[in-house]
Amino acid sequence: MEKETGRIEAFSDGVFAIAVTLLVLELHVPELKDGDTPVHLLEALKIQWPGYIAFIISFFSIFIIWVNHHKVFKQIYRRNTGLMFANGLILFLVSLVSFPSALLARFFLSDSKQLSVTIYTGLFVLINLAFNLLWQQATSDKKLLRPGISDAAIRQLRNNYLYGFPTYLAAFVVSFFYPDLALSICVLLWVFWAASSKKINFTETPTL
Numbered sequence: 001m002e003k004e005t006g007r008i009e010a011f012s013d014g015v016f017a018i019a020v021t022l023l024v025l026e027l028h029v030p031e032l033k034d035g036d037t038p039v040h041l042l043e044a045l046k047i048q049w050p051g052y053i054a055f056i057i058s059f060f061s062i063f064i065i066w067v068n069h070h071k072v073f074k075q076i077y078r079r080n081t082g083l084m085f086a087n088g089l090i091l092f093l094v095s096l097v098s099f100p101s102a103l104l105a106r107f108f109l110s111d112s113k114q115l116s117v118t119i120y121t122g123l124f125v126l127i128n129l130a131f132n133l134l135w136q137q138a139t140s141d142k143k144l145l146r147p148g149i150s151d152a153a154i155r156q157l158r159n160n161y162l163y164g165f166p167t168y169l170a171a172f173v174v175s176f177f178y179p180d181l182a183l184s185i186c187v188l189l190w191v192f193w194a195a196s197s198k199k200i201n202f203t204e205t206p207t208l
Contacts (some may be wrong), residue, residue: 004077004078005073005076005077005079006072006078006085008079008084009070009073011091012064012069012073012087012090012091014093014095015095016062016065016066016069016094017089018095019062019094019095019097020023020059020062020063021097022098023055023058023059023062023097023101025100026051026054026055026098026102026105027047027048027051027052027055028051030044030045030047030048032044048102048105050105050108050109051105051106052108053103053104053105053108054104054108055101055103055105056104057101057160057183057186057187058097058098058101058104059116060190061097061124061186061190062097062189064092064144065090065127068131069090069158072131072134072138074136074146075138075145075149075153075157075169076138076145076146076147077144077145077147078135078143078144079144080141080144081153082098082140083134083137083138083144086130086133086136086137087132087134089090089130089133089134090127090130090131090134093119093123093126093127094127094129096123097123100116100119100120100123101120102119103116103119103120104116104117104205113179114175114176114179116205117175117179117182117183118172118175118176118179118182120183120186121168121171121172121173121175121182121186122172124168124171124186125165125168125169125172128161128164128165128168129165131160131161131164132161132162132165134146134156135157135161136158139154139158141149144196164189167185167189168186168189168203170185171183171185171186171189
């Protein structure tokens, strides 16, 4: 079967690349005065540590989203309108990641820390819902999928994203009270997704 999703994947990769690039723009070079020493530069760099944390977390979140997006589209061979719009929703939300990342960098050490983390975790609740929608659209008609994909693999991919939703939702709720813990939950879920994606068998189990 000829794969029909090449243009969708190429466009998606471009959006992911731009989203990652936008994160770098939030890393600012400190401004020093005449006569400042390397010690002043080091102190200025230390002050910006929330920005570095926000960049690292956001970069790897987008990277893991891209990995999962790539794995999903390895199994999708045909397209329909619903699938294209679901994919567009994912790209729209991914392109927004740089904004809550900038909020984290700027307000993590302020009284607005909780709100910045709540906005950040809330975005990933929406991204997870969009992934669930994409896979639901893809599996609503098995003719859209790669020939030979197993029913077990379809269920496992679906379950991975379904498990992610209550976890992200929990992080969102926790962020109102314990923002540091909420961010930790998100990071642990990304580790889970990275590990679990290796265990999926995409081929049909031979019948004896």
